[in-house]
Amino acid sequence: MNMAPQSPHMLPTPERVLSTLNQDGSRRWIDPRSSPGRFLNRRRGIGWALIALFAALPLVQIGGKPALFLDLMNREFTFFGTTFFATETLLLALLVVGIFLGVFWITALLGRVWCGYACPQTVYLELVYRPLQRLVEGKHGREGAPAWRRVLRFVVYLALSFVIANVFLAYFVGVERLSRWITTSPAQHPAAFAVVAVTTIAMFIDFAYVREQMCTLMCPYGRLQSVLQDEHSLVIGYDATRGEPRGKLESGATRTHGDCIDCKLCVQTCPTGIDIRGGLQMECVGCAQCIDACDAVMDKIERPRGLIRYATQATLAGKPKRTLRPRVVLYPLLIAVVSSGLIAALAKRSELAVEFLRTRGAQFTVLADQSISTPATIRLENRADAAVDIVLEPEAGVTLLGAATAQRIEARGYIEVDATLIIPRERFVNGRAIVCVRARNGDRVVVDTEHTVLGPLFAGGVEKNP
Numbered sequence: 001m002n003m004a005p006q007s008p009h010m011l012p013t014p015e016r017v018l019s020t021l022n023q024d025g026s027r028r029w030i031d032p033r034s035s036p037g038r039f040l041n042r043r044r045g046i047g048w049a050l051i052a053l054f055a056a057l058p059l060v061q062i063g064g065k066p067a068l069f070l071d072l073m074n075r076e077f078t079f080f081g082t083t084f085f086a087t088e089t090l091l092l093a094l095l096v097v098g099i100f101l102g103v104f105w106i107t108a109l110l111g112r113v114w115c116g117y118a119c120p121q122t123v124y125l126e127l128v129y130r131p132l133q134r135l136v137e138g139k140h141g142r143e144g145a146p147a148w149r150r151v152l153r154f155v156v157y158l159a160l161s162f163v164i165a166n167v168f169l170a171y172f173v174g175v176e177r178l179s180r181w182i183t184t185s186p187a188q189h190p191a192a193f194a195v196v197a198v199t200t201i202a203m204f205i206d207f208a209y210v211r212e213q214m215c216t217l218m219c220p221y222g223r224l225q226s227v228l229q230d231e232h233s234l235v236i237g238y239d240a241t242r243g244e245p246r247g248k249l250e251s252g253a254t255r256t257h258g259d260c261i262d263c264k265l266c267v268q269t270c271p272t273g274i275d276i277r278g279g280l281q282m283e284c285v286g287c288a289q290c291i292d293a294c295d296a297v298m299d300k301i302e303r304p305r306g307l308i309r310y311a312t313q314a315t316l317a318g319k320p321k322r323t324l325r326p327r328v329v330l331y332p333l334l335i336a337v338v339s340s341g342l343i344a345a346l347a348k349r350s351e352l353a354v355e356f357l358r359t360r361g362a363q364f365t366v367l368a369d370q371s372i373s374t375p376a377t378i379r380l381e382n383r384a385d386a387a388v389d390i391v392l393e394p395e396a397g398v399t400l401l402g403a404a405t406a407q408r409i410e411a412r413g414y415i416e417v418d419a420t421l422i423i424p425r426e427r428f429v430n431g432r433a434i435v436c437v438r439a440r441n442g443d444r445v446v447v448d449t450e451h452t453v454l455g456p457l458f459a460g461g462v463e464k465n466p
């Protein structure tokens with residue numbers, strides 16, 4: 001944590017504006033010391049379980065499908081055996097809104113527990129990359145390590161980033177495709193090779209260079225903390241009433257200082273370089289390293305643990321604890337509403353989607369018997385895992401030309417059929433008619449759908465295209 005030489009072109013700020021910025025504007029590299037303790041042990045247990053889960057999930061199959069597969073190329077998303085399609089916007093929107101509300105609720109209750117214990121950025125940085133750095137560079141630290149050790153660290157980082165990038169990509173391209181990419185020459189799939197290379201380099205830059213800047217400056221969730229939390233959310237805080245005035249350890253019966261002996265171990269262990277004694281700060285990722293560091297100091301000087309501890313800002317300020325607040329009640333209510341909508345939408349979900357696409361510039365025609373003929377492109381999307389043969393039947397009185405024979409649609413595929421609808425003229429109200437179309441697979445009704453068809457309007461007694 002040494003200060004870079006002052007640039008002659010920059011005016012120093014009167015005080016430090018960011019914990020990771022020197023007063024001359026250069027990056028202040030954080031090299032935190034590890035503080036063993038109960039919270040670090042918990043984080044290690046949870047973090048390694050999550051790393052194992054991350055590596056295993058692409059391989060786990062539920063109902064013959066990957067447990068989690070975000071197939072961007074085919075625009076399909078599989079969650080625990082259920083595949084959603086990009087066209088199922090309502091379902092996907094409900095799912096995403098539900099996840100967001102869940103995160104908001106947890107944050108309102110437990111603060112940045114996600115950041116400290118489960119976020120991949122923190123888990124990989126603090127449990128994998130940082131310990132590897134300590135192992136390779138030893139006691140020398142970032143600035144003092146010989147060049148060969150620094151080079152070795154970057155080589156190790158690059159190899160590790162390659163492995164993690166491949167696991168990460170398995171979620172988006174699937175294990176089978178990824179295995180093909182890995183086991184065949186890059187010349188056979190240059191685009192895939194480029195994807196792997198770019199992902200590896202992005203991971204390497206993130207964990208070797210960006211590091212805590214991702215949490216303190218870039219992550220939108222981190223920036224939203226001030227609105228997602230209130231003074232009754234659980235945070236990691238310093239008990240100033242007990243700790244202040246801080247000062248050197250005193251011997252003898254008379255004490256003029258609080259419990260904080262100003263050893264600064266809580267600062268030296270902080271991965272974002274802040275001093276928690278200054279109060280709750282946006283940069284705090286809730287890693288609890290300062291608690292472990294301070295508890296060890298308290299043990300040594302025979303004072304009670306918990307000078308830095310999990311608490312709410314209200315209780316630290318001597319105010320009463322208040323668990324039930326409007327946001328803590330509102331979020332679960334909203335989650336219940338969204339979940340009900342999701343369950344209802346899933347129950348109504350059909351294995352076949354029938355959509356009438358408007359043909360650009362297409363005109364309807366008034367036939368001799370005054371019925372209306374209009375061209376239509378019908379998109380049939382099969383969401384099932386087996387091929388189907390679909391026959392479309394319009395409601396009585398409506399004719400569908402061009403789609404009467406069975407249309408074969410492969411598993412999770414789609415086709416577009418050019419057809420013509422002939423609709424009795426009296427069915428049109430204000431230039432629109434709603435037409436019901438039934439899709440059958442043999443004797444089985446797959447889905448009934450309704451479609452709005454544009455037809456003639458009357459303006460001043462003259463028919464016009466709408």
Ligand code: SF4
Binds near residue numbers: 266
């Ligand atoms: S570790 Fe505890 S005693 Fe030491 S400076 Fe921090 S708060 Fe004070």
Ligand code: SF4
Binds near residue numbers: 273274286288
């Ligand atoms: S202040 Fe404490 S909990 Fe917050 S990031 Fe620093 S060490 Fe972690």
